[in-house]
Amino acid sequence: MESAETFVFQYLSPSMQQFFIPLEPNLHVKAPATIPYFLQEQIRELIIDGTFRPGQPLREQELEQRFGTSRSPIREALRLLELTGLVVHMQRKGFRVRRYAEAEIRQIYALRAELAAYGLRQLDGMICGELLHELRACDRDMARAHAGQDVRGYAAFLRAFYLTGVRYARNTPLEDTLARLYEQVEPMRYLFLRHALAHLAYDTFHGEVLRALEAGDALRAADAARAHVLDHLPGIVRAYDEAAAETAVL
Structure with missing residues (x-):
């Protein structure tokens, strides 16, 4: 077919x-x-x-x-x-x-960090083998994408990793909101990863989250997710500003 x-x-x-x-x-x-x-x-x-x-x-x-x-x-x-x-x-x-001001980017990422953490907190007492199996599959996919420097694939699997956790929390409004936020920031993520992925470990953005969930600690996973988002925000802003500056001279 x-x-x-x-x-x-x-x-x-x-x-x-x-x-x-x-x-x-x-x-x-x-x-x-x-x-x-x-x-x-x-x-x-x-x-x-x-x-x-x-x-x-x-x-x-x-x-x-x-x-x-x-x-x-x-x-x-x-x-x-x-x-x-x-x-x-x-x-x-x-x-x-759409061109975002730096303040808008920071606001969007702050919101994304809190929503991602909130979704993982809801997994407290709900972590199961099926969820961990899916997350480990995403982890393996990210490792392969990182090895091949497949930026688009890596970004897609990272997105799937975090949305999988929210889906298991059975919070559809939160899943829909996060999916829309991911769509808005996708160009920013790509611009950053295109330059940074080769210099970062494959599990930089999700490793601590996965290890915490494997240990049954959803609250620690939530804190790690928030940190993963916010720690790389300066690099994201810088990569986006450089791309926007190139537009100005076109």
Whole structure:
């Protein structure tokens, strides 16, 4: 049975096919079924990997040429991205990649740190073998991604690690909120990891959390998660500011 990604690809024009960005198979991303959603995913990847930098205008005419499609699905894709927080629309200026001020980045990461810690605290008395099995699988996936310097894969598995813990806490509103926060900060995480991953141990961002949960200590895991998020915030801010500064000279 052909994949949804292959199904979408065969309906693209030749000019659009050359800009098709294959999704990494280990990310298990469900390919969208309509062209606007397909374009949303493609533009999203270009934002996350820094091709489209913070604050950069996303001109519909240029995107039409890049993807070989009409303006209507491009505009719809941009509006879908606006809902995720990756793109903003400015009156009479059109769409652009969202650019965060340093204060906003610090606020978002402080919120993420507290929510991640809160989710892990809820696992107190609920840690089970099935949960640890899933977390260890994420740990192994991160080790492989780190060994291959696969930044996108590493970031995806790290995200899965923390969301798995929240899912086992059976707090759907918290899981949804954290997933949206992860989506907003994905470009920042990529920009940081692209430069820092080679110099860090593979378990820098989750090792203490996993060891605490293996010891049955959800409260210690929560404290470790908060520290993992906040300890690397200065480097994240610096990497993001450098990328935003490059946009200013384009």
